[in-house]
Amino acid sequence: MTPAADVANPKAVWRSLVDRSDDITGMGVRGDEIFLLSHKDAPTFKVLEMKAGGPLSAARTLVAAQPDRVIEKIAAASEALYVLARRGAYSQLLRIPAGSNQAEQVILPFEGHIDEAFADSRQPGITLVLSSWVVQPTTFRYDPSVQKFAALDIGHRGDMDAAAFKVSDLESKASDGVMVPLSLIQPKGAEGAQITLIEAYGSYGISNLADFSTRRAAAMRERVTYGIGHVRGGGEKSEAWRLGGKDANKHHTWEDLIACSEDLIARGITTKDKLFIIGGSAGGITMGRAMTEVPTCLRASSTWCRRPTRSAPSSRRMDRRTSRSLARSNTSGGSRTCTRWTRSST
Structure with missing residues (x-):
């Protein structure tokens, strides 16, 4: 940092505001106010506020960390600081008016996840991009003067009909008693045992959030019931959830997937002959171990990995031909690894 009057001076003395050890991952500026996103002693993140020119030690906590809420981003506008947070797979938008330290929740147009957000301190x-399991990405502008969102109609949204699906947020009990979140998307009106595909990952703290996915949509269009198991090793439930599926705890990752699979069978949503699992890259560990642990519980598994070249085609896309193949899969027999889905190379 340096005083604004000295910016053009080649002999200006610049002072570091933060360094890596300060655990600051985001910043917003409005006038002489600086807002910082920090995970220092806060695994789920907190927001700090300070005045320009002051030391980091003078920063105060504006939004405290909460164990069941992850703060993902901050954006400073002229009239407020906007805080993008998340509970599980779903986003929350908080607004802190200028001059206040009280956060108020802004109700989003629909329940989903905010992929991008932009604000101008002037x-x-x-402005944000919001999507959900069944709603394609939509760009909205929030006007605080009327407290309403307006769709900006930017780009082509496609023809996915959200009303054709039912979304349920379930929990499945793992073998150690931990409740594992399970998002389930079903064709509306589906009855009886359904062909069901469960996706899981469970590594590096990467979360399966409530974003729209063309891969999932390809299966959903064919009336395949689609589940997303938020297994341990991911970041859906903060740092502790990640560590719960790491190193010596890695077995929880596939055990959580098994719990989700057995739960859907117990609920009567599917049967072992209509249940499939899918995952890629490190998710292949989850798929493979689940398949070998309970081979009689699952119909088939699919894994994918990315090609190590820039020009590689998208290996994470499930095209409609593959989905139709899955939807037509109605033969009896034991579990198997379905190599016709696998897109992998060395």
Whole structure:
């Protein structure tokens, strides 16, 4: 940092505001106010506030960390600081008016996940991109003067009909008693045992969030019931959830997937002959171990990995031909690894 009056001076003395050891991952500026996103002693993140020119030690906590909420991003507008947070797979938008330290929740147009957000400290409001399991990405502008969102109709949204699906947020009990979140998307009106595909990953703290996916949509269009198991090793439930599926705890990752699979069978949503699992890259560990642990519980598994070249085609896309193949899979027999789905190379 340096005083604004000295910016053009080649002999200006610049002072470091933060370094890596300060655990700051995001920043917003409005006038002489600086907002910082920090995970120092806060695994789920907190927001700090300070005045320009002051030391980091003078920063105060504006939004405290909560164990069941992850703060992902901050954006400073002229009239407020906007805080993008998440509970599980779903986003929350918080607004802290200028001059206040009280956060108020802004109700989103629909339940989903905010993929991107932009604010200008010289202008009021915020622009964001929101999608969900069944709603394609939509760009909205929030106007604080009327407290409403307006769709900006940017780009082509496609023809996915959200009303054709039912979304349920379930929990499955793992073998050690931990409740594992399970998001389930079903064709509306589906009855009886359904062909069901469960996706899971469970590594590096990477979360399966409530974003729209063309891969999932390809299966959903064919009336395949689609589940997303938020297994340990991912970041859906903060750092502790990640560590719960790491190193000596790695077995929880596939055990959580098994719990989700057995739960859907117990609920009567599917049967072992209509249940499939899918995952890629490190998710292949989850798939493979689940398949070998309970080979009689699952119909088939699919894994994929990325090609090590820039020009590689998308290996994480399930095309409609593959989905139709899955939807037509109605033969009896034991579990198997379905290599016709596998897109992998060395």
